[in-house]
Amino acid sequence: MEYRPLGTTGVEVSALSFGTAPLGQLFGPVPFEQARAAAFAAVDLGMNLIDTSSYYGDAEDRLGRIIGDLPDDVLIATKGGRLGWDEFDFSPDGIRASLEASLARLGRDHVDLFQLHDIDFVPLGPVLEDAYAELVRLRDEGKCRFIGMTGYALPTTRRVLLETDVDVVLNYSHGTLLDNSLSEELAPIARERGTGLMNAAAVSLGILTPGVLRMDGHNIASDASLRAAQAMARTAAEHGVDIAFVANQYALQRVQCDTTVIGSTNIEHLTAATAALTTPIDEELLAALLQSRLPTEAQQWDVGLPENNVWDWGDGETT
Secondary structure, three states, X not given: OOEEEOOOOOOEEEOEEEEOOOOOOOOOOOOHHHHHHHHXXXXXXXXXXEEOOOOOOOHHHHHHHHHHHOOOOOEEEEEXXXXXXXXXXXXXXXXXXXXXXXXXXXXXXXXXXXXXXXXXXXXXXXXXXXXXHHHHHXXXXXXXXXXXXXXXXXXXXXXXXXXXXXXXXXXXXXXXXXXXXXXXXXXXXXXXXXXXXXXXXXXXXXXXXXXXXXXXXXXXXXXXXXXXXXXXXXXXXXXXXXXXXXXXXXXXXXXXXXXXXXXXXXXXXXXXXXXXXXXOOOHHHHHHHHOOOOOHHHHOOOOOOHHHHOOEOOOOXXX
């Protein structure tokens, strides 16, 4: 396992972090013993950050049952403010209540990192002002060591980086084989600001997997991204390679971030993702795959409020 500084927080994080949405049964039933085994396998593989959320089903409750058996140096990160698929509460009182409830479920008096979850879906003004101020208060009170925000849209994460002094940001699906705008657009700002940068959804929420060839649509990914992913999957298959493995290789070896969150309760998948960190990329195959990558602006997904997705691409055009 490789370890990297998490911005200027003073802590080092594993290149892979353990994501717990599947552990919390967000995508279907998972027996507790399987969830427990996956968490300990991730730690045994060297992952020292566990990323969870109050939104991830019963993930926090399950972690609370095993957290006392984990090594003391494992970092626990959780999120608040997202209550459901389309329900959010980023008010100061709501944020505070969310963290208190998370701490109770986890059996902790503090977490290492507390982030606001998927802020793209609400007007950003109050989030970047009132909600951010509450995060600072919670950090000052010792309820969390570090604070941050998460989102999908590049413009949203860019605003967080430029308009607040959060310790960490997490962005989904922009540090991938399909779209590496996380490195191109966000990483330079994060480095300048000293902000930790977390990457998530290395397989683009499931479309950089062999199963994409059976998909005729996706609930979040754009049609353009789906077609590009299908072209990549066909190319990988022609080379006898699993597109998901190459996608993890790319995210872990080429994307400029401090850690990439891998969510799975399948120990074989966790082990394969860890192997992707050190297995050299087949440059000829990579070049062939990247032939299917669209221009960055064409890869962006319409997630959250339209106003939070507006981006100036430097040519006078906004999308």
